[in-house]
Every structure is written in C-alpha cells, then in structure tokens.
Amino acid sequence: MKYSALCCLTILILLTVSCWGGGEQRINVVLVIIDTVNANHLGCYDYDRDTSPTIDSLAASGVRFQNCQAQAPWTLPGMASIFTGLSERSHGCSHYDGFSHGLDPEMATLTTILKEHGYSTTALVNVGYLGESFGITRGNDLFWFNDDESDNADLTVDTLLKYFSSNRVEAPFFVTIHLFDPHLPYDPPAPFDTLFRRSGASGITEWPAIEMCSDPVLIEHMTAMYDSELRWTDSQLSRLFAGMREMELTDNTLFILVADHGEEFMQHGDWGHAHNLYQQALHVPLILTGPGIEPGTVISQNVGQYDVLPTVLAYLDIPVPDHVEGLNILGEIPADRIIPSSGVIADTTSAACLQESNKVIWFVEPDSSETFNLADDPGELNMLTTDSLLMEEVLEYWAWPCLCTPTQNESALIEMRRLEGLGYIR
Numbered sequence: 287m288k289y290s291a292l293c294c295l296t297i298l299i300l301l302t303v304s305c306w307g308g309g310e311q312r313i314n315v316v317l318v319i320i321d322t323v324n325a326n327h328l329g330c331y332d333y334d335r336d337t338s339p340t341i342d343s344l345a346a347s348g349v350r351f352q353n354c355q356a357q358a359p360w361t362l363p364g365m366a367s368i369f370t371g372l373s374e375r376s377h378g379c380s381h382y383d384g385f386s387h388g389l390d391p392e393m394a395t396l397t398t399i400l401k402e403h404g405y406s407t408t409a410l411v412n413v414g415y416l417g418e419s420f421g422i423t424r425g426n427d428l429f430w431f432n433d434d435e436s437d438n439a440d441l442t443v444d445t446l447l448k449y450f451s452s453n454r455v456e457a458p459f460f461v462t463i464h465l466f467d468p469h470l471p472y473d474p475p476a477p478f479d480t481l482f483r484r485s486g487a488s489g490i491t492e493w494p495a496i497e498m499c500s501d502p503v504l505i506e507h508m509t510a511m512y513d514s515e516l517r518w519t520d521s522q523l524s525r526l527f528a529g530m531r532e533m534e535l536t537d538n539t540l541f542i543l544v545a546d547h548g549e550e551f552m553q554h555g556d557w558g559h560a561h562n563l564y565q566q567a568l569h570v571p572l573i574l575t576g577p578g579i580e581p582g583t584v585i586s587q588n589v590g591q592y593d594v595l596p597t598v599l600a601y602l603d604i605p606v607p608d609h610v611e612g613l614n615i616l617g618e619i620p621a622d623r624i625i626p627s628s629g630v631i632a633d634t635t636s637a638a639c640l641q642e643s644n645k646v647i648w649f650v651e652p653d654s655s656e657t658f659n660l661a662d663d664p665g666e667l668n669m670l671t672t673d674s675l676l677m678e679e680v681l682e683y684w685a686w687p688c689l690c691t692p693t694q695n696e697s698a699l700i701e702m703r704r705l706e707g708l709g710y711i712r
Contacts, residue, residue: 311457311458311538312404312457312458312602313458313538313539313540313576313577313601313602314457314458314459314460314461314535314538314539314540315400315405315458315459315460315461315539315540315542315598315602316460316461316463316530316539316540316541316542317368317396317460317461317462317463317542317544317594317598318463318465318523318541318542318543318544319365319368319462319463319464319465319543319544319545319546320464320465320468320519320543320544320545320571321361321412321413321464321465321466321467321468321469321545321546322466322468322469322470322545322546322547322548322549322559323468323516323545323548323549323570323571324548324549324550324566324567324569324570325354325545325548325569325570325571326548326566326569327512327513327516327549328341328342328516328571329341329342330342330345330346330350330571330573331352331571335482335513336517337513337516337517337520338516338517338520339520339524340520340521340523340524340527341520341523341543341571341573344523344527344541344543344573344575345573345575346581346582347575347581347582348541348573348574348575348576348579348580348581348583349573349574349575349579349580349583349584349585349616350571350572350573350583350584350585351571351572351573351585351589351615352584352585352586353569353586353587353588353589354544354569354570354571354572354589354590354591355568355569355570355588355589355590355591355625355627355640356545356546356547356548356567356568356569356570356590356591356627357373357374357590357591357592357626357627357628357629358374358380358547358627358628358629358630359547359548359559359560359561359562359563359567359568359627359629359630360546360547360559360560360629360631361413361415361416361546361547362379362380362381362386362415362420362422362629363377363379363380363628363629364546364547364591364629365379365415365416365422365546366379366389366422367590367591367592368396368544368546368591368592368594368595369389369395369396369397369422369423369595370389370393370394370395370396370592370595370610371396371592371593371594371595371596371606371607371610371611371612372592372609372610372611372612372689373590373592373611373626373627373628373683373686374626374627374628374629375626375628375637375683375684375686375688376611376686376688376689376690377389377390377393377688377689377690377692378390378688378690378691378692379420379422379692380628380629381629381631383694385694385695386415386420386695387692387693387694387695388419388420388421388422388692388693388695389420389421389422389424389690389692389693390421390690390691390692390693391421391424391693392690392691393421393689393690394607395422395423395424395425395595396460396594396595396598396599397409397423397424397425397426397460397462398424398425399595399599399604399607400460400602400604401425401427401460403602403604404458405458405459405460406427406457406458406459406460407425407426407427407428407459407460407461408426408427408428408429408430408446408449408459408460408461408462409423409426409428409429409430409461409462409463409464410430410442410445410446410461410462410463410464411423411429411430411431411432411462411464412431412432412433412438412442412464412465412466413433413464413466413469414433416431416464417431417433418431419695420693420695421693423462426462428449430445437467437473437474437475437515437518438466438467439465439466439467439518439519439522439523440522440525442463442464442465442522443463443522443523443525443526443529446461446463446526447525447526447529447530450529450530450533450535451529451533463526465519465522465523467515467518467519468512468515468516468519468549470491470492470493470558471491471492472491472492472508472511472512472514472515473491473511473515474511474514474515474517474518475518478514478515478517478518478521479511479514480514481513481514481517482510482511482513482514482517483507483510483511483514489507489511490504490507490508490511491511493508493557493558496556496557499552499557500552505551505552508551508557509551512549512551537577538577539576540574540575540576540577540579540598540601540602541573541574541575541576542572542573542574542594542598543571543572543573543574544570544571544572544573544591544594545570545571546570546591547559547560547567547568547570548565548566548567548568548569548570549566549567550562550564550566550567551566553566553665554566554666560630560631561630561631562630562636562647563627563628563630563636563637563638563647564647564666565645565660565664565665565666568627568638570591572589572591572593572594574597574616576601579616585615585619587615587619587620587621587623588619588623588625588640588641588642589613589615589619589625590612590625592610592611592612593612593613593614593615594612595610595612596610596612596613596614597612597613597614597615597616599614600614600616600617601614601616609689621642622641622642623641624639624640624641624676624679625639625640625641626638626639626679626680626683627639627640628683628684635649635650635651636648636649636650637650637680637683637684638680639676639679639680639683640660641676641679643659643660643661643662644657644658644659644660644673644676645657645658645659645660645666645676646672646673646676646677646679646680648677648680648681648684650684655672655677655680656669657669657670657671657672657673657676657677658670
C-alpha cells in the first residue's frame, strides 16, 4: 500500500501545472500533527530522556505553549477540534450510537478556509480517521492517504519532500503532514528500537490483557519503547526541516506542531488513550514558529487544540468565523479561561473542564465527579472537595448543542473492528 500511494502521488505531481505567485509574498503554513504525543515525554516539556532534539529546537525558535489541553482523548474528535476550532460537543465527531461520526460536510475547516483565500492545499495522513470519508481533511488539492498503521514517518517525509522538489507549488501553500508512528504498537525501526531499552523490538511492543499490566518492569519497558518511537519520529522531522531549508521554503513559513491526544502508562490503572480524561491523555504539545514570532517564548496560560484554527487565521489576517470557540492565542489569553474536554470511548461517558490549575472530571453514569489542583497534584492522585462553580461549567458544557450534523460513518461492525485494532475497545 505504501509504494502504490507514493506512485500515485508522483503521477499527480507530474500532472500538476502551477507556478509561483507574483506580487507580495504571502506566508506559507505547515501543520505538523504527530499522533499520540504526551507532552511530558518531550525534552522541551522537561522530560529526562532525549526523545525530541528536533522538536526542542523548533520550540526554541518560536513559541511553546506549556499547557495545551486536548479537546478529546482520541484521534477522531481531537483532529476535528484542530481543524474546526470547536470542542467535541460542538462538532460532534466522536463514537456514539455504535458508530463513529464524521464532520458535517457544511462545516468550515482550516483547509477549506485557507483554500478559499487562495492557498494551495496538500495533506499527507496516516490514519483512517483523517481519510476522506470522515471529512476532516477535505478541501485539499492533493491528498495522500496511507492507513496501514506502521512506522512510516520516513515514507511520509520522503513523499512530502518529493512533492516540494518536483512541483512548483503555487504560493502560498498550506500543507498538513500527519505522522502516526508513536501510536501502538511501539515498534520503531533499528537502531531506535534499542535506544532506551536493550531488548528493543525483540521484547513486547503491545500491552497484554489489562489485568497483567501492573508489573513495573512491563510498564518501564513499554514507556521506553514509546519514547523510542518519539525519537524515531523526531529524526524524520529533522529530515523534513533540513530538506525544506535546502529548498529555501522555511523562511516565509509558519510551522505549527501539535498532537491529537496523549498516552497513558498505567498512571490511573489504564494504558493507551481514549478511556478517560486524565492529563496523561489530554496534555499535548503545541509549538508555533514563523515570521514575527519571538524565539524562545513560553506561554503558560491554558490553551486548547481548538485554538489552532483561529490562531493561524488571525496570524494570516484572515477573518475567523463567528462560530469558532477557540481563541487567537498569539494575542491576549484570559487567565481564568475554561478549557473543555470530552469524547471518551468507554462504558462511562465523561466530560472535564480545566480553569487555571483547577480541573473537574464529571462521570455521567453513575453521576460522580473528581476535582484536582494540577499545580499541587499534576498526577491527579489526590481528589479534592468538588469545585461547585467549575462543576457547573462542566454541566453547562455537556448541555451544549452540536453546531452541525455529524455524518454516521461506515457500518457498526467495521467501525468496531477499527476501534479494536487501534486498542480503543478491549
């Protein structure tokens, strides 16, 4: 599948006839989405392993958001929030009623908006939830899709560099590149497989049954293998950025790096993601660098994935649609802002709100809640007395009506197999 996809892209490149735009040069945009990245496993977020030298360098050259909250703990709703500027309850892209639901075809996305404003649009993605049937990445002039769920960051980067070198892209361009490698199974190629764990890929690359997962040796092994996946992915980003520099495509380009969700390692009795709203699944990296952005900036106020769309549009001086819930986080960020999250795949549905350091998680059935202060208790181990005002915000968020009509995607049987294959249902 990989090589046929590459051949198809090569043919499209050869058939494309375009030229560089004249007049005032407009800023290009490259959106890098890395699947399954817990921000606390990156060096620029103070991790103690050298997992991310390229990402750390990117952060040093621009602005890093210390506290970016995912709007959901798994791919489909998280990606939809990135591309629409909406929370999970508002865009409705999640799994319920036995189906995963795609984006309303009438809902504007970052891609469609930039295309309407004269941008050429390209996307290279590696997971089914970013495929055309879910609608999140629609509106691209060129779309490369590979859903074999393997460690193919090298192929994806090769494909994008070939596109840049073979095609005189009509400026300005918007490129989305999605890298799936840190997602389970943790099986990076050599020599990265033994970078943090001697047993490497000869050991376990997937979690066993949940009742067998409390062994500290197993947890350490799986953590090391995940960290190795991050370092492998980071090495491919290094090749991407180096190649773009050689083609003189970086000086006039805004780069955004973000993740769709984090990853858990039994901190709350579970692994992976999609099963709860604790910070291991919600704290994701967000980095922006480009013309006019002050290098080495760190912003500590709470932000969300849904801030990507309004921030990019404001940066490019493009009007932000009125329905967008996110903010331009290169501008003023209210200190007491409330960031919502929801969209769990589990028997117990839940929602959460974060305000400053205070966080409330509400479980719909049975009706219960947990309150934490992340400044004092970043691991969410010590429950506090319920924050009644923030609890009201959670209930109000849960009652928000969907702003569009999500599409019911594929048969329930096919979707259940997809979710099981990704470790979401077990």
